[in-house]
Amino acid sequence: MTANTAPAIRPENPNFSSGPCAKRPGWTLEALADAPLGRSHRAKVGKAKLKEAIDLTREVLEVPADYRIGIVPASDTGAVEMALWSLLGARPVDMLAWESFGEGWVTDVVKQLKLADARVLKAAYGDLPDLTQIDFTHDVVFTWNGTTSGVMVPDANWIPADREGLTICDATSAAFAQPVDFSKLDVVTFSWQKVLGGEGAHGILILSPRAVERLETYKPAWPLPKIFRLTKNGKINEGIFKGETINTPSMLCVEDYLDALKWAKEIGGLKALQERSNRNFEAIAQWVARTDWVDFLANDPVTRSNSSVCLKVVDPEVTALPEDAQAAFAKAIPAGLEKGGVAYDIGAYRDAPPGLRIWCGATVERSDVEALTLWLDWAFNEAKAALKA
Template identity: 75%
Template structure:
């Protein structure tokens, strides 16, 4: 890392502001140019079971397949309760048939460990790593069922690829891809269950999840009955057969047709910028712009030390200034919070404080709906805000 001293020289208020100050890691920024007029064709007040409702839901499934390149024999369903609901459906419906391996290196992965070990009470192998790192993927036995996040939204760490997953595996791979889908290359043949929420990379409205099942996952559903009772909202089979309607637009619970319309708009935009490849390129360009600033700045570093595992969406940063290191833990936690509050007051950046369970730091969304020029504009404001907070707190301590 080269050394400059932005914290000491950034007293002047930056001249250029981000056009869109929304850098939250979920719900995320709307697609460029979005207005409420995009929702004018939503069939509000109509049943989702009516012909028009089913057609909208089926279109959302078909466009998801097209944009993401999901194989034709994989099922795609729209399910309730966001990505969490999709993951829980998979865990409660599929696990218990084989030994289980859980991977955790951030908050949501740790939450899935709690569900599997304490709620389902399975004797799982748990491979953990601290925030900013990955477990040793070479130690993962993919002949067991494996549950993992592709991208750690709260740690800024992603798995680099799917090479560690065997093609001839006996177990299922259950992948929470909520901040990875549409921004990272997902190797479908390596993944048996993929879940995400469209409120992340595509900036859609919340409350709905997407559940994608491989033929192997469908086979498990149809041949295995869990030892525990399944709530109605989780049930995907009837009389030992997959309820195909779920994956053709007949959702389990009443969906918001307004949210579905918004997702359709986001998918159309995604197709217009080159589909998955275009979206990945946009996110990587945003990350590159932010990381270039990190590399030339002496008060901040990426939480993930290894460049190969750094997220290009939920970028997590830690403060490394010697002054910051001399503060107690409570005071350290207050610094990024103060930076975030100052930038929010300025209308420059919203919701960039790190996740509550993560080490004290900043978290900046660089997904595909963010414009690179806005990321570049933000960096000068980050230097300015850090200088302001450091000066204020130093004066109070003097």
């Protein structure tokens, strides 16, 4: 029997979690030294930091000048919920779901808001729904990048410019990693803990002029909690989009986000961030192409995410096992690498099919991804040997 020799090189940074994600290269706690700790976010210094974060977000993400950007509570989830509860109900809505988070938004709209005219278009993990079936006289809610399936929409060409309804897009694993066409989107949300590796708990909500018009002309039939209220006296609350947050933000987290945005500017902005993600994905794709035991969960190559890369074990001896044994085998691979301190948090999401999920966003180095693939082969062989023992 051939010995399974451990690779000679290891990833310098073993953090491949899909959220919170790896910090930018070279990050240290000293990067946060300028945070106004112990100060009010309503003080001049606090407001200035929040406004700077909004302005840098617009610059780096290339958000149109007439779109509003706000920092909101509760990460991307909070941003999406604010949009759903504040905007939906004015017209029918098409809900798209092809992974866990999209399913969550369906639950909110169908079971919590109880919208009778909600139409759900679903696809199994690995595929997209039939986008030609969407009715754009309706509002449309979708994730740009399915974080738990590794399936993304390839572009925004399927969204008409003359749509009647609003498009509400959860873009949390896509913003900064994939080209997001703002002209086709009325609401865009993300959390800075993803592609920029910022600290968690805060979300970003971006509104088009059409979304603002809806907010100012439509009042939902249900009561809105304070942290969801985007209007005041029938008009958009402009303060939210100038750094006057609804609830108290962590100025330490804001400083961390500013550090990430400044790093992004230094390396070349949005294009450079996307190129880093693409190169990381390319390292995974090249490994998958030459490796017979693994494949992408996303079936169509043009829908494969370059950030949250989801993989499945396709080795015939493993796929012949009962489902619970297949799941145990898939879990053994990341467990072995975590135990050795080689790679952390690369198991599939709890609601997804068994497999691997490797973050390849802009804060990850390609050399670490390449080193990881060597260890994935090693861990697979270890799990296979244990299976035969």
